[in-house]
Amino acid sequence: MIFDQTAMAQPDLPIRNISVRRLGLAEPGDDASLRSVPIEAPVSIEVCGLGYAVMMATPSDLVDYALGFAMSEGLVERPDQVEAIDVDQVGGGWVVRAALPPERAEIALDRARRRVTESSCGLCGMDNIEQVLRPLPAVTARISIDRSAIARALASLPDHQPLGRATGAAHVAAFCSPDGEIVRAREDVGRHNALDKLIGALARAEIDPASGFILLSARCSYELVEKTVRAGCPMLVTISAPTSLAAERAAAAGLTLVTLARADSALIVSDVHRAIG
Template structure:
């Protein structure tokens, strides 16, 4: 699957001169996700690691409780994008149908309607207590992350989500034009490999919205590190679930979020 394409560009300079050049642009394509033949969602995504993507997506949507409940994933190229057909056991379809009904009232601006407000308030599981990740491990991962972002190195336009070992070694990375997609891909890859996110920590290049926190908690991660800032709801959800949340992570400092004072 092609992750980026080269485009001819004209470089404009302050002195009025121009130069011809080429620029790598990340691919963004519609990915249609179906569960047992039912159209569930069309996501705009970078069409790579799609098996990982739909696995993490299904877990984040609470359509399955584990990767083992996904019976098959079939990826098909289409002239307009990609179609991913997922086969689930019959007993998981009630959750799919109910969520499809709820998603009808969603819009691109966020969440609309009473059903969606109730969805936001759904309780998250409380994570078991784990040993704290050492500060030096967080900064070691931050320093190494760029070496594991080939698509961003080529385009400068995509997000990354990484799983890092407890000592800070970057073990697994997924990239995508969408920050949520990158994390779904990573969570799916970890699930398919049978790896426990709580053994290390998650690191993302995006801002920390409540959806990013929920995905991390539902995946079983114990610590989430984000390069950008959090929202108030993200902090509240993280504290309530027992997720260690480190934000605004920079080479020289990072913030460990605590309960509201």
């Protein structure tokens, strides 16, 4: 697998400073200042020379993003099924090109022909409700953790959010060991993008998602459950609440789902395998 990022010229942190004016509400006083905000730009994903989707994303870790996106979308099952990924900056945005072998290319081309939406929400290429709600594969991995591992991961999460600290406007997805150590983390303005970047980063580093759990700084929508299940990870922890479909899909797949995770408590939505002690 060949990765080319030579065309990527990005700052250490993908941020931009904008002029703002503070408006006093509860307290008097207005003043002008600069505010750091995360860069959001269109990222075009091309698969085998065909435009597959255009996402609004943070232009960092785009190789991780493309690989994770391809795996989450079911275009490939393993990273070695991607022959090459290259990234180029173009006028107004970025282009990520992925080359697949013929047997995987046909899957991608068929999905691209039938897609009805371009978003990072997991609906790319779906043309009916049955496809969207198709059964997820059962979670076969097992993990056993103490609740203190969740607390440890939450406490250290800010250390892995440089973009979030600088702007207050970015999500983070982190992969944690069973004892709560954060092994990898990726940030993006989009919660789906951050998770795709994390999945790609784990694949490139040959870290098995079955060996730990994923922690997200986002509400738990069904797409995040699906991406976690398809990655083969047995447990998902989010700091915000779940949607009804997220809870249903997690339970049906056997995914341990923990939400509203805070320093003092968390809400177990699904734990059919009694993973948490």
